[in-house]
Amino acid sequence: MPHTPDTYEDDDLDRIPAPKPVHYAEQALLGALLLEPQRLAETGTLDAGHFDSHTHAALFTAIRAVPPPDPDDHAKDTTWLNAVLEQARPHAPGLSASYIHALIQFCPQSKHAAAYTRLIRADHARRTLSRHAERLARTATDPTLPNPAATVLAEADALGRLLDDLAGQFAPHPGSLPRTPPPAAVTYRSSEEDLDEERLLLATATAYPAEVQQMRWLTAEDFTLPLHAALWQSVTALVHRGDMVDPVTVLGEAQHRGLLTDSLTPKDLMALVSTPAGSPEYWGERILQRALLARAHAVADRITAYTDDPANTPHQLITGSRRALAELNSLRTRWNRATAPAPSPAARPQARPATAPRAGPPNRPALTAARAHR
Structure with missing residues (x-):
């Protein structure tokens, strides 16, 4: 049977x-x-x-x-x-x-051994690049790292060195950009802790606007909630124009930007920017670090999409991956500016003392009094 x-x-x-x-x-x-x-x-x-x-x-x-x-x-x-x-x-x-x-x-054909060798090396390059991208993605989402930004940037540097090495092994050719469709953007699900950090930044920035002047390294795209991004733009617009900054003036700027709705009343907005804690720089660095890690994960996903597509040649993988990595490097530049140590007093240029007005001694800045109550 x-x-x-x-x-x-x-x-x-x-x-x-x-x-x-x-x-x-x-x-x-x-x-x-x-x-x-x-x-x-x-x-x-x-x-x-x-x-x-x-x-x-x-x-x-x-x-x-x-x-x-x-x-x-x-x-x-x-x-x-x-x-x-x-x-x-x-x-x-x-x-x-x-x-x-x-x-x-x-x-x-045994005489084609060199051609078979090139095919093997090309696939090895694909697999190696895929492993580096996987490691970058895993590092970007590891909550146990003591210094996640530094670790992620070190992984990005390793990936960059790999791309430099591969570029020396594979000759360029026309049509060097991958034709692989970019992966769908992953919507970041912000936690309540993330939102709290953004709220605290807005409140402390409103309370200490002088410090915001030095925070050009933080942009609206670093925020997870569009409303918070728009409010950050409202605060920074007032600061950079030299206008007075307090909850009422922020409310006025927000009104002009069309941020008030039925679900966000003037009272709600003023309450949001009226409870400072800590310093703007601290919360700003936290937000920027989160944006850096999210960008690193997006870059890793994009490179993985390239390596998963067998139609891409090694040179297309190299070119596409370098462009993806450049998007992370632009954010790295802002992170380095944010975390650069302040110059020592000896290295700072000596400023000329301000001339006191005739009516009396110069007034102490309001910022000093505000910091005393922090």
Whole structure:
């Protein structure tokens, strides 16, 4: 009676992934080297780490380790092939003599060994770039890091160095930009803690506007809530114009910007900017760091989308990834400005003392009194 395949057997077969193109490139290269060992010189700096298959990597290592045979002797017997098999088998127990001979049959043209090598190196570059992007994304969302911004930027630097290295290995060509559609933007779900930090920034900025003058490194796009971003623009507009800043004047600016609605009354808005705590710089850095981490994760997602698309050439991956990384570097510049240590008193230029008005001694700035109650 003929055997009827069980449903579960069919399911198991369906779940077996088809070999990737690089699998056949590795087979072809190994077949070429087993057939004509002298072509090993055509592989350049290729090493076992470039192979996707562990078995293929072990076999390539063995081919490099066993001294090449005399071409005439190699054409007559399998002595060298047996030596390669014995060298590789401890590292790849499943390797067999039949697979060695099958690889030779799989090779279309042994004289194309250099072309097979380039295909293997290209796929290795894709996999390596994908791992770096995955590491960047994981770091950007790790809540246990003591200094998340510095760690993320270090990962970004490592990714940049990888791209520089790959750029030296693969020649540019026309159409260097990936045609991969960018991934859909992930809507950041702000927590109540995130929103509280933004509210506290708005309140402290209203209370201490003089400090806002030095916070040009923070922009509206760094906020998670559009209303808070618009209110930050209202406060900074008053500060940069040199106008008076307090809850009432912020309310007036917000009114002119069309921010008042049925759900945001004047009373609500004034209450939002009337409860300061801490300093604007502190809350601003917290918000900017969160924006930096979110941008890093978005960059990682974009690079992953490029590496997941097999249609992209190595040079397209390099160009697209560099452009994505540049978006993070622009935010890095603002982060460095925000966190740069203040110059020491000795390094600061000596300011000329202000001339006192004739009516009496100069008034002490209101900011001093305000800080005394913080």
